[in-house]
Amino acid sequence: YRRLQAKETRLSEFNQTERKAMLGSYTKVLFVRDPFHRLIATFLQGMGISPSFSSFVQEVLDSRKKHEAWKPLVSLCRPCLVQYDYVVMFGFLRQELGHLLHRAGLPAGSLLPELTDSQVQWTYRWLSEQMFSELSAQQKQRLSHFYRWDLAAFPFSSSFLSD
Numbered sequence: 001y002r003r004l005q006a007k008e009t010r011l012s013e014f015n016q017t018e019r020k021a022m023l024g025s026y027t028k029v030l031f032v033r034d035p036f037h038r039l040i041a042t043f044l045q046g047m048g049i050s051p052s053f054s055s056f057v058q059e060v061l062d063s064r065k066k067h068e069a070w071k072p073l074v075s076l077c078r079p080c081l082v083q084y085d086y087v088v089m090f091g092f093l094r095q096e097l098g099h100l101l102h103r104a105g106l107p108a109g110s111l112l113p114e115l116t117d118s119q120v121q122w123t124y125r126w127l128s129e130q131m132f133s134e135l136s137a138q139q140k141q142r143l144s145h146f147y148r149w150d151l152a153a154f155p156f157s158s159s160f161l162s163d
């Protein structure tokens with residue numbers, strides 16, 4: 001495609017015909033994670049300057065410019081625009097990546113790094129309980145509203161935000 005020579009080309013810069021032809025030639029994989037877990041990870045990585053999780057959440061909710069680390073996935077990945085072939089959820093990476101490599105005709109066992117996402121799920125459950133309890137009812141409601149399209153698009157059935 002003519003614009004692929006450019007340093008960076010966004011999908012939205014292609015017309016619908018070009019986009020359909022280009023995307024049809026790729027296997028499209030989307031990796032998703034519970035939005036509340038993404039917020040916890042962002043906070044723990046020190047991406048906010050807030051001293052507490054509650055004040056960090058308030059900073060996220062009040063911010064006019066949304067950082068990519070906490071933007072809703074639907075706005076980043078456009079699942080309505082791009083027909084993904086696979087959606088892989090955090091917690092199932094090892095199984096799903098093995099399946100994807102097998103489908104691609106590659107030896108799954110030797111190429112996969114050690115993945116611990118399913119082993120840390122219980123840690124995120126505990127962290128979620130602790131951090132969710134710090135939030136006010138209004139913050140919980142606003143977060144659920146902020147991530148409403150992610151919660152509708154992906155099966156985060158155990159998310160604290162989906163209650």
